[in-house]
Amino acid sequence: MSGHTHARDEELLKRHRKVMPPWMPLYYDQPLEIVSGSGSTVTGSDGVSYLEFYSGIATNLVGYGIPEIQEAVQSQLRTGVVHTSTFYLIRKQVELAERIAGLSGIDDPVVFFTCSGTEAVETALLLTTQYRASNQVIALRYSYHGRSFGALAVTGDRNWQGRGLSPLRVAHARGGERRHGGMADLNDTDYVHACTEDLRELLATSTPEATAAMVVEPVQGIAGAVPLVPGQLASYQAVLREHDIPLIVDEVQTGWGRTGRYWGYQWHDVTPDVLVFAKGVGNGLTMGGLVGRREIMSSLSHPSISSFGGNPLSLTSALATLDYIDSHDLPARSAHAGRILVEGLQRCLADEPWVCQVRGTGLLAAIEYTRPGALEPAVDMATSVQETCRDMELLVGVGGTSGNCVRLLPPLTVSDDQVRQAIRVITDATRTART
Template sequence: MTDADLVARHKAVLPSWMALYYDEPIEIVHAQDRRVVDSEGRSYLDFFAGILTNAMGYDVAEISDAVRKQLDTGILHTSTLYLIRSQVELAERIAKLSNIPDAKVFFTNSGSEANDTALMLASQYRRSNQVLALRNSYHGRSFATVGITGNRGWSTSALSPLKVSYVHGGYRYRSPFRDLSDAAYIDACVADLVDVLQTGTSGDVACMIAEPIQGVGGFSSPPDGLFAAMKEVLDSYGILFISDEVQTGWGRTGEHFWGIDAHGVTPDAMTFAKGLGNGLAVGGLVARGDLMDCFTASSISTFGGNPVSMAGATAVLDYIADHDLQANTAARGAELLTGLRALSNPLIGEVRGKGLMIGVELIEPGGTTPNVRAAARMMEETKARGLLIGKGGLHGNVVRIAPPMTLTADETREGLAILTDALEATHTALA
């Protein structure tokens, strides 16, 4: 059976809104380290890591061995109605790593479920359904998280159990405040927050939720310190602050273990997922104990915190620490950012990011108009040269680069060369 046959079957039985990358979609059938192989035997260097999820790469012995050891017990699932030692031990580690006072942890299966739970906790704790979110944000595909997503391309319903107000800050490149200094930009965004609170809410808002670096939004981020300044305002109202670390957690930004640490502030809750499982379904949130314990009814996640996922996630945390992957991420990310920023290709409007979260905003030459065609062409040009990347942004014109955190220096140079060549080919093709 060819990939074309599989595409036809995919379209026949799966939703039309489940997008597939590439004019000729590929099936990945084998992987090792940072490389994947498709069903036709073509090899690719992976610079998107299953949307940042395969953060350690592929076929990592330490992680696979931990999962096999759990499988050998015969126990894939017991439910949280019974004690799960690995769940307790992992929760203890994450609570300590969070730096949140008296922290407690609840495990889920995905970032969407984690964010949905955080919103439910905040609205219960504050007895309010009002939420603040950032423009250009994305927080998942559950009913509640779609309702607070500030990106029309991913907001699939106008209905919501929450009342959301959007504030400036996350996406600077097209912001009306873009030409301000960092300090002035922060002041303007904080003033906007105050204005929104005074004009668009009744004041008793449940929470503000924010990604330190907007993932689907094209790896955009504000100047360091914005969220500390915003939290001063939130604290004056008693509003909770939730940091969505689904993409930025576990050292992915290089400079810090959590993305929010760059802002010098401790949130009331953080949500996490993706890289912690390295392909296993793991998500969750860590929050102040009084916030986590505010539910008055019983609640569980049937598969959240299951023994297999806990074994794999524990091995991932060990691997990050044992191999100093946060430092490796910082070094490899700096090399990619430096190389990309040195390019003079007229399609490039901005190269931004931290660590191994890099966005290249593509524009029409001579202006700032989003160049959606260029992003689509870049996908095809990099694929043809053996490199997998992602795309996103409010307009779908941002190339997203997020390799596994185990990326080597040689692979960094290889990927950068392909990106450079593909950008030149894209400019030539569209000129």
Template sequence: MTHYADDAAHLHARHRSVLPEWLTLLYDRPIELTHGEGRHVWDSEGNRYLDFFGGILTTMTAHALPEVTKAVAEQAGRIIHTSTLYLSRPMVDLAERIAALSGIPDARVFFTTSGTEANDAALLLATTYRRSNQILAMRNSYHGRSFSAVGITGNQSWSPTSLSPLQTLWVHGGVRSRGPYAHLTDAQYIEACVADLKDMLQQTAGGVAALIAEPIQGVGGFTAPPDGLYAAFREVLAERGILWISDEVQTGWGRTGEHFWGWQAHGASGPPDVLTFAKGIGNGMSIGGVVARAEVMNCLSANSISTFGGSPVTMAAGLANLTYLLEHDLQGNARRVGGLLIERLRAVAAGLDIVREVRGRGLMIGIELVEPGTDEPSPRAAAAVTEAARERGLLIGKGGLNGAALRIAPPLSLTVAEAEEGASLLDEALQEAQKQLGGPAGG
């Protein structure tokens, strides 16, 4: 056991000597994950963990899913790479399925290798189509780490520069329980946000290109507006020809349980003009992409390719993963098991004054933590809970304002027994953190 511990410490030292300081690692003593199966992973010391984060919502179905690993191996045995300069049957097959599932009429699909790249491509399309570099983005949002994506990321913990090729206009609405409209009813909240949007657009010179929004803010701590906000926004945008980009990198593929896409909770006005996706579709393989109606997707006048987007191996993985997800109704499982899990976590949190809110839907659950007896976000509480959970064999993520929210997003095949186990482990971790921060113990 000591041999493995020494190896992990040595690997951490090597990591720090050759990789950027800003490359985030979880835990005071970072761990190396070596293999996984189902909803569990193991580290290099032999410790087993229940995975409630899925490599940042990316291992969507299960670790080492046989259907996906078989598809990857078989395709790799034929040909690994061709590029978009040649016809690719796996790419066309997956594009057809995603176009049909998107809800966007006359849809076209462009594949990338990540959500960042997908959002970057969506911004290129929107600004070119509208001949404007003005973008509406939500406060507290996160859209990636490219130069353009950072410029529209409202969560300042993940936006290292104010320089940007875009003029970003920040919109209210992504965080229901904080901010100037938090005290309003849902209907009043939507009305106030729409009025603010209209006022902003009246004072904006030139035509805005698009609104980009996550239906549920991922890195922002799984916060969301009331259902219907983006439908109300869409009516305002459509009157002015402004595009709506739905960033489904974290909310897509049925994770929210109630809907296949996050935008469908706001679907009264129909689908978005542009939809971006990534993460879960590849179940760990590097797939991202953009879906847009044809006139938007085809607006680029210059040639373009994607060297690695649409790779035969990743497309084979995506096809196998999507087929498994649909045939096993993992969206329904997310709704059922996620509903049980969130109620269990709300019961756990009821007696703890470090917990401000338990929120989310399906298997996308956030727990916002505060300093005991206050309403101040507590990153130290989140750090304490994350460490205590790891010590008990549970992996979770962090996000939100100053990193004070826990992010819980297990693979969509999570069982009821595993949900109960994870909730119990998180209960213990929250109790320990409450004691560390000096708050009264929960009952």
């Protein structure tokens, strides 16, 4: 069992609260400092070793302390060159851009690097609004795309939007969640048809003739690992092409094999016009960017740079991470481990009255908790399960539009035994959690 917060953590928490903003939350009644890690486990300042099933919000993609990645980063540090700037040629930037361009599936692709997913989304919005000479964007309900002004504008979850002030005109189409809005009884085919007709009506009545782009997540992560319905994204893109509207696919959480395929969009019969990436590609170092069709990526009429985007240190980590993904076939590993995780939880939690649904695509999974016999979100239950899991030395996230989902995003290198251990802990935590 965890020893919870020691005196040094209490002192650090006081310092944190004095200098950090109140809108930046911390997990747990007694917050945790992580001081070391190896593989899929981390050690807290309390001296407890935890199985880590959140991966720094999907960022530590292949785990902690990976020797091949550590050595590559240390080798770059030994050169003394951590940063130059995009005003100079950077060999590793070109090498990584070439690899991502080849992996993207986009014709005649161009790549630009940033420091985060938020900045990458913002850049995609900048480019498509310039390209289409329009500030109208279509996004999905229940979506999340980052914390900046433009990224929050297209976010379809009001819990993250604040006052909703926006530099863009935004309309929100339906995402993968069908239980609300009178569509719960529709099968996949009928739901996709209804969503597509709704998009057509949106374009015909509620948006200007020129719309800059539509931005989507193949699996809506913050919403609680909600996948788009089979056929939904392809049907949307068919409508977009009738109007020459670019499709931006946000792969910040779904990219690099997490869903069981290299890209989340590969579960759908589409090819994005712009693909946004970040998080796992740096395996913990700051790395984001976008890859898109040349004509869109070339649409700026003025010079622009990213001072720290594509810096040599992050590039080195990203190249080593891609090598590790490829040499260990981690998309296949994610698909295999994800099946064990989701099917195991579905089986073990099938009779739990507080569990509404267990869902997942690869190792992007969630358990949704609702009041027994209703769809009323059980936020206290999800939070209690998270706390109880920590007591049992497992770290998980909490999310969902109402905060009633336990989110599971382990490193793609997690072992089968570790997955089964997590299933046992989550099952026990659900049965014993405070409500």
